Every structure is written in C-alpha cells, then in structure tokens.
Amino acid sequence: MKICIIGTGYVGLVSGICFAELGNNVICTDIDKKKIDKLNRGIIPIYEPGLEELVKRNSKQEKLKFSTDISLSIKNSNIIFICVGTPTNKINMKADLKHVFNATNKIKNNLNKYKLIVTKSTVPVMTGDKIEKILNIKKNKNKFDVISNPEFLREGEAIRDFLYPDRVVIGTSNTKANNIMRNLYLPIIKKKNRFFQTSRRAAELIKYASNGFLATKISYINEISNLCEKSDIDVKEISVGIGLDERIGDRFLRAGPGYGGSCFPKDTRALLNTAKKFKTELSIINTVVRSNDNRHKILTSKISNIMNNKLKNKKITFLGVTFKAGTDDMRESPSLKIIPTLIKKGCLIKYYDPTGSKKEFSKFKNIDYCSNIKEACKNSDLLVIHTEWNEFKQLNFKNIVKKKKFKIYDMRNLYSPNKMKKNKIDYFCIGR
Ligand code: UGA
Numbered sequence: 001m002k003i004c005i006i007g008t009g010y011v012g013l014v015s016g017i018c019f020a021e022l023g024n025n026v027i028c029t030d031i032d033k034k035k036i037d038k039l040n041r042g043i044i045p046i047y048e049p050g051l052e053e054l055v056k057r058n059s060k061q062e063k064l065k066f067s068t069d070i071s072l073s074i075k076n077s078n079i080i081f082i083c084v085g086t087p088t089n090k091i092n093m094k095a096d097l098k099h100v101f102n103a104t105n106k107i108k109n110n111l112n113k114y115k116l117i118v119t120k121s122t123v124p125v126m127t128g129d130k131i132e133k134i135l136n137i138k139k140n141k142n143k144f145d146v147i148s149n150p151e152f153l154r155e156g157e158a159i160r161d162f163l164y165p166d167r168v169v170i171g172t173s174n175t176k177a178n179n180i181m182r183n184l185y186l187p188i189i190k191k192k193n194r195f196f197q198t199s200r201r202a203a204e205l206i207k208y209a210s211n212g213f214l215a216t217k218i219s220y221i222n223e224i225s226n227l228c229e230k231s232d233i234d235v236k237e238i239s240v241g242i243g244l245d246e247r248i249g250d251r252f253l254r255a256g257p258g259y260g261g262s263c264f265p266k267d268t269r270a271l272l273n274t275a276k277k278f279k280t281e282l283s284i285i286n287t288v289v290r291s292n293d294n295r296h297k298i299l300t301s302k303i304s305n306i307m308n309n310k311l312k313n314k315k316i317t318f319l320g321v322t323f324k325a326g327t328d329d330m331r332e333s334p335s336l337k338i339i340p341t342l343i344k345k346g347c348l349i350k351y352y353d354p355t356g357s358k359k360e361f362s363k364f365k366n367i368d369y370c371s372n373i374k375e376a377c378k379n380s381d382l383l384v385i386h387t388e389w390n391e392f393k394q395l396n397f398k399n400i401v402k403k404k405k406f407k408i409y410d411m412r413n414l415y416s417p418n419k420m421k422k423n424k425i426d427y428f429c430i431g432r
Contacts, residue, residue, distance in 0.1 A: 001184055003027070004077035006070060006103040008035060010046060010158070010262070011120055011151045012083030017054045018162040020064040022187045027065045027073045039066040047328035047355055050159045070103075074110040079180065081149075082107075082131075083120045088266045095124050095270040104134045107144075111135070116180050117146045122207050122267055124274045128171070128200040147172035148200045149181065150207035155261065156326025167194040171203020208274065211267040212285050217252040218259045219288045222295060225255035225431025235431025236413060255431045257334035257386060257411045258295030260323030265292070265332040296337035299411065303342065306407055306428050307382060312346035317380040319373065320387025321353045321361075328355035334411075335386050336360060343367060352376035354389050374400050381406060388412040397425060 001024045005016040008030040016028040030036050035045050042059070044052050058064035067073050074080055084099035100121055107117060117135070119128060132146045148171030153161035168189060170181045178197050182189070189195045198206070225235040235255045243250025259265065268289050275282040307314050323333035330336065339349055339361065349367040357369035370376035373391070377383055377400045385392055385408065393414050397406070407426040408415075420427030 001025070001079055001180075002077040004029060004070075004073045004080045006030075006074075006080065006082050006106070007084035007099065007121070008032075008039065008045075008066065009083065009085055010048075010155065011153070012081065013039075013044075013046065014048065014051070014153060014158040014162055015081060015083060015120060015151060017051060017058060017064060018159065019184070020058040021054055021163070022184075023063070024184070025063055026058075027067055027077065029067050029070045029073045031068065031070070033068050036066045036068050048158050049156065049326065054159065070106050071110045074107055074115070075112050077115065078113075079116045079118060079184065080107055081118045081120050083151075086121050086123055086266075086270070088269050092273075093269050094273045095122070095266070097123065097127060097130075100127065100131070101134065104131045108135050108137065108140065111140045111143045113143065115144050116177055117144055118149045118181075119146070119204075120149055120151045122150065122211075122263070122270075123148075123204055124208075124270055124277075125201050125204045127204060145172065145174050145177040146200070147174070147177050147181070148203035150203055152207075152210065155329055156324065163188055164191065165193050167196050169203050169206050170195070170197045171200035171206075172197070173199055205274075208267055208271040211264055212271050212282075212288070214252050215259055215264040215268050215292065216284060216288050218254075218256075218264075219291045219295075221253045221255045222258060222430075223291060226298065228431040233431075238431075255413065256388075257299055257338070257430075258292045260332040260334055261327075262329060262331045265289075268292075296334050296341070299334070300338050300341045302428070303338075303382070303384070303409060304345070306409055311342065314347050314381045315379060316342060316347045316349050316382045316384060317376050318349065318351035319376070319383060319385045319392050320389050321351050321358055322355060322387050325387050325389045328353075330358055330360050338384075338386075339367065340364060350376045350380065353387070354391060377401050379403050383408045385410045385412055385414055388414060398423070 003019050003024050003026045005012045005028045008028045016026045020026040038045055042056055082100060082103045084103050086095045089096040100123060128146050128148050135144055150169055168185050170178055172178055221239060224238055228235040239253035242248050243253055268285055271285055272282060304311055318335060321335040322329055343349060343364050343366050350370050352370045352373050361367050380401055410429040413429050417427055417432055
C-alpha cells in the first residue's frame with residue numbers, strides 16, 4: 001500500500017515507521033521543516049527506544065520517506081492517515097481540532113483518485129462526520145471514505161504496542177474500507193490480535209473511553225493509597241489483592257504522583273466536553289479529573305510534613321522529572337507543579353533525569369540540573385524519586401548522599417520500606 005501520514009508527531013512517526021516495517025511504502029509529512037530535515041538525516045525528534053534503528057533500516061530500503069510536500073504526498077498515496085495533534089484549547093478546554101481540519105483541507109484539494117482517509121489522531125465523537133462534510137464537494141464525489149482507526153500505543157513502548165496490539169479498532173460501516181484496513185493490518189492481526197470493526201463514532205469514543213477508564217483506575221488506586229497511609233496498610237498489597245480478580249485486573253493500579261503525559265489529562269478533559277455537548281453527565285470522569293488535578297497538593301504537603309514544615313533553604317533532589325520512565329516528555333508531568341511550589345517555599349532544588357535538562361525549569365531560580373545521580377544527590381536533605389527509571393531502582397543512598405541525615409520520598413514505591421528501616425534510612429513512600 002502507498003501510505004501518506006500527515007503529522008509526524010508521536011503517533012504519526014511511530015505508525016508510519018511501523019507500517020513501512022510491515023512492507024508498505026510510507027511517506028511521513030509535516031509542516032515543520034526542521035523536523036523533516038532532521039528525520040531525513042536519520043535524527044529522531046523524540047526519545048523512543050528502537051525507533052532510530054527502524055527508521056534507518058526502512059529509509060535505506062526506500063520504504064520510508066519524509067517530506068514537507070503534503071499535497072504531492074497525498075496525491076501519490078492510497079491511504080491517508082491524519083495523525084496531527086489535538087491539544088486542549090486552553091480557553092474552552094475542548095480538543096483543538098484546527099490541525100485536523102487543516103489536514104482535511106489539504107486532502108480536499110488533492111483528491112486525484114480514490115483515497116481512504118483515516119483518523120488516527122484522538123478526535124471527539126463526530127469529527128469523522130465533519131471531515132466527511134468538508135471533503136464532500138462535487139469534484140470529490142465517490143473519491144474517498146473517511147474512517148476512524150484510533151491508536152493505543154504508549155510512549156516508551158510504542159513499537160511493541162503498535163506491532164503487537166491488544167486490538168485494532170476500525171470505525172466504518174463501509175465494507176470496501178474495512179477490507180483495505182484488514183489487509184493493511186493483516187501481518188499483525190495474524191498474530192492472534194483482535195481486529196474489531198465498529199461504527200466510526202463508536203471507534204472515536206472507544207479511544208476516549210479507554211483512556212478515561214485507565215485514568216479512573218489510576219486515580220482510584222491513588223485515592224485508596226491516601227486511605228492506606230492513614231490506616232497503616234500497604235497499597236501494593238491492595239493492588240495485588242484486588243487485581244487478582246480478573247474482572248478488575250492488576251494493571252494500571254500503581255499508586256503514584258498522578259497521571260500525566262500528552263494523553264490522559266487532555267483526553268479526560270476532552271471527554272467531559274463531549275459529554276457537555278451531548279448534555280450528558282460524566283460524573284465519574286469529572287471526579288477523576290479533579291482528583292488528579294489536586295494530587296500534587298497532597299504530595300507537596302506530604303513533603304512539607306516530611307521536612308517538619310521547615311522548607312526554607314532545604315536541599316531537595318528530584319530523581320526523574322518526566323511524567324513516566326522511558327520518555328523525555330514533560331507534558332503535564334506532576335513535577336511541573338510540585339517543583340515550582342517547593343521553590344516558592346524557599347527550597348533549593350537539584351534534579352537529574354536520564355533524558356537531560358528540561359527547558360520547562362529554566363525560568364526558575366534555585367533549580368539546577370545535574371548530569372549524574374551522584375552529583376544530584378550529594379548533600380541533599382531530601383531525595384524525591386519522581387520517575388520510575390530502572391537506574392533509580394538499586395541505589396546505595398548512603399554512599400551517594402554522603403551526609404548523616406537525609407530523607408527519601410519515593411513517589412513510585414520502588415524500594416522496600418522494611419529494608420530502608422533496617423538500613424536506618426528515613427524513608428517515605430506512597431500509600432505504605
Ligand atoms: C496512554 C495509554 O496508556 C495508551 O494506551 C494511549 O494510546 C496513549 O495514552 C494515548 O492516548 O496516546 P501514555 O500516555 O504513553 O499512554 O502513558 P501510560 O503508560 O499510559 O501512563 C500515563 C500516566 O499514568 C503516567 O503519568 C504514568 O505514570 C501513570 N500511571 C500509569 C500510574 O500512575 N499508575 C499506573 O499504574 C499506570
């Protein structure tokens with residue numbers, strides 16, 4: 001198949017590269033010339049394990065190309081994937097669809113023969129209807145179908161999630177379109193993964209309902225962890241104990257600093273807006289959003305308690321600042337709220353992150369990036385393990401802090417409280 005990807009962000013880049021890996025001819029396009037130039041030189045704009053190797057191999061075999069000429073790329077392809085971003089519009093908190101409609105207009109002007117238009121971007125219910133309406137001008141009659149094919153990949157696990165999906169969801173009632181998609185995904189659905197055809201609107205909602213459900217699980221266990229802390233119970237045991245019930249399942253029950261990233265926060269907000277549009281109450285998601293928005297306050301006040309409410313001039317080290325491990329993404333990371341609050345209260349912050357220093361903190365005083373763990377931890381009063389990178393899992397804290405008295409706040413529950421007690425380290429964690 002000849003595939004054109006519009007939008008070479010996370011979803012577009014990974015999907016394009018993986019479709020090439022599956023044997024298709026793919027052209028990934030973007031309006032960002034710098035990004036495309038870099039990709040043409042083999043430089044990957046995001047941190048994602050394994051991606052560089054696949055780009056090199058598929059570019060060499062000429063199955064994968066990068067271009068800013070979106071019009072020509074559309075003309076030369078049979079399947080067009082819309083993979084542009086749908087960020088939250090900060091004024092009305094709805095999903096901002098301007099990039100989706102810009103892409104649609106490009107397609108509208110370049111329909112030289114039949115093309116299948118596929119939305120992979122996360123878009124609110126009925127966006128497919130709107131795209132179809134825009135494309136449906138006289139000269140384009142019978143030259144296209146618009147379908148939905150939401151993407152469920154996770155940052156840091158993107159290639160595996162794409163090539164070994166739990167499910168492929170295709171939203172269309174059109175048999176021709178469905179067959180094209182089934183053929184496209186055949187190499188991976190042969191591996192017993194599930195191919196699910198449904199209506200276009202249902203596919204659009206499946207994406208939001210999935211992310212909303214996972215966000216609910218996380219907020220649920222986070223709130224249960226608050227209760228555990230007060231009642232001397234280990235939340236990890238609760239996760240195991242409830243997760244053994246197959247109806248609940250043990251995944252996404254890790255208590256932590258709250259969900260962040262480019263998806264859950266944005267998608268839960270957009271889901272609330274869709275509900276509003278259809279005059280329906282989604283009280284559960286509403287509560288989840290509120291609960292997660294407030295989580296940083298609970299954690300900051302815990303830090304204050306740990307430091308006996310004396311934060312001024314306290315040296316605090318953050319290990320990891322991204323929203324999760326395996327990514328350099330800072331979007332909606334809990335650290336973006338916790339660190340500035342601590343700075344305001346007079347703390348002196350140092351941080352180390354395996355993906356380097358972060359521009360998000362450059363406007364603040366009293367925060368320094370350190371290029372290794374030792375330098376970051378030396379002489380600290382408190383170490384905050386914010387992100388669950390493997391390199392933070394086996395540290396000899398006494399050796400690296402080099403100070404008699406220090407404390408640890410492990411926001412990812414990486415260490416055993418009992419072992420810490422034995423080693424006489426003042427250790428605090430989440431829900432234990
Ligand atoms: C999420 C979904 O997991 C993907 O299925 C989806 O395709 C993607 O959003 C998207 O919509 O594009 P991602 O944002 O990459 O993927 O990250 P996750 O691994 O899901 O983690 C999201 C947040 O939840 C992180 O802040 C993580 O630390 C937190 N989390 C996750 C927990 O606090 N506890 C858990 O048990 C699991």
